Amino acid sequence: MTDRLDRVHGISRRAFTGGLAGAAMAPLAAKRASAQAYPVRLVKWVVPYPPGGATDVSARLIGQRLSQRLGQAFIIENKPGAGANLGTEAVVNAPPDGYTLLFVSTANAINAPLYKNLRFNFIRDIAPVCAIGRLPIVLEVNPSVPAKTAQELISYAKVNPGKVTYASAGIGTSLHLTAEMFKSMAGIDMTHVPYRGSAPALTDLISGQVQVMFDNVTSSIEHIKAGKLRALAVTTTERYQGLPDVPPLAETVVGFDASSLLGVGVPRETPAEIIVLLNREIAIALNAPEVKSRLSDLAIVPLPGSPAEFGALIAAETEKWTRVVKAAGVPTVE
Numbered sequence: 001m002t003d004r005l006d007r008v009h010g011i012s013r014r015a016f017t018g019g020l021a022g023a024a025m026a027p028l029a030a031k032r033a034s035a036q037a038y039p040v041r042l043v044k045w046v047v048p049y050p051p052g053g054a055t056d057v058s059a060r061l062i063g064q065r066l067s068q069r070l071g072q073a074f075i076i077e078n079k080p081g082a083g084a085n086l087g088t089e090a091v092v093n094a095p096p097d098g099y100t101l102l103f104v105s106t107a108n109a110i111n112a113p114l115y116k117n118l119r120f121n122f123i124r125d126i127a128p129v130c131a132i133g134r135l136p137i138v139l140e141v142n143p144s145v146p147a148k149t150a151q152e153l154i155s156y157a158k159v160n161p162g163k164v165t166y167a168s169a170g171i172g173t174s175l176h177l178t179a180e181m182f183k184s185m186a187g188i189d190m191t192h193v194p195y196r197g198s199a200p201a202l203t204d205l206i207s208g209q210v211q212v213m214f215d216n217v218t219s220s221i222e223h224i225k226a227g228k229l230r231a232l233a234v235t236t237t238e239r240y241q242g243l244p245d246v247p248p249l250a251e252t253v254v255g256f257d258a259s260s261l262l263g264v265g266v267p268r269e270t271p272a273e274i275i276v277l278l279n280r281e282i283a284i285a286l287n288a289p290e291v292k293s294r295l296s297d298l299a300i301v302p303l304p305g306s307p308a309e310f311g312a313l314i315a316a317e318t319e320k321w322t323r324v325v326k327a328a329g330v331p332t333v334e
Contacts, residue, residue: 038273039070043074044077046103047076048078048086048102049084062282066285084107091265101129102126102264108126110325113318113325113332115332116333127265129263129264129275129278129307130305130307131262131305132262132300134261135262135301136234136235137216137258137259138234139212139235140231141153141213141230142206143230148232149232150249154188157186165212166190166192166210170194170195170196177324179213182214185255185256190212216260217242233251234247236259237250261303263313266278282304287304
């Protein structure tokens with residue numbers, strides 16, 4: 001009887017049920033269509049650092065390639081402040097539509113345990129797109145320091161506990177915490193002298209005001225090649241081709257592994273189709289010969305991979321630096 005009434009009104013139960021299903025799927029279909037058409041307008045890529053550094057230059061380099069391939073402008077917006085938290089929060093709060101990207105770095109992993117009142121949870125609120133690469137860190141000393149190897153520096157520091165000074169780009173930075181990890185794993189005591197950025201720290205290291213520093217290779221390599229600084233080790237597990245005679249620190253301190261992880265993230269609810277597209281296109285950009293060459297100049301070792309692989313790297317980095325922050329007793333930032 002019911003089926004007859006349905007037919008009288010010109011619609012079968014099956015057709016009506018199908019119509020409801022179609023209506024329910026309409027928003028999802030529209031979202032997929034939007035993802036398939038992406039991008040149809042300008043895309044903003046937030047770099048939470050000042051212009052001119054390795055992160056900024058690499059973002060502009062890759063952004064230019066994305067603009068060329070996808071037919072829409074990918075513009076870089078520098079939003080420094082609060083140890084990269086200002087720019088990160090801006091992306092967390094942006095619409096999850098693929099039109100706001102975040103330049104991810106090791107700072108995001110460090111800030112989770114370091115900042116007490118963050119208004120976001122990085123791992124929860126940012127979806128990984130892909131890794132760009134790793135930026136090696138170099139252990140270096142002023143030439144007046146009587147150590148030509150990492151082992152000699154460790155021995156010198158043990159004979160002079162607390163008397164060896166090391167510079168950093170600031171409390172809680174990756175360079176500071178890399179030094180703290182070295183102190184802990186090597187069983188030595190050095191005195192921390194924090195600066196407001198890498199540049200003034202390097203100036204005082206070169207002049208001999210401080211003796212030791214862990215620094216991104218990009219900033220220090222020319223000073224090392226000029227003989228103004230002596231490189232003792234790189235912090236990656238393999239040698240860096242730009243400093244082929246400098247051994248990995250892991251050859252002296254077993255298990256030591258630290259570098260600046262660089263990559264791309266988007267707001268958590270960004271459609272998976274857009275994340276996959278961005279991952280593919282960034283991987284293509286990283287494989288372009290001119291991009292490879294320029295990244296090599298910046299001392300960035302490309303590290304393309306899937307979103308899941310990048311997510312696993314972020315989780316591992318967060319776990320590692322949380323241990324270092326706690327072990328070093330670094331005070332949390334309000």
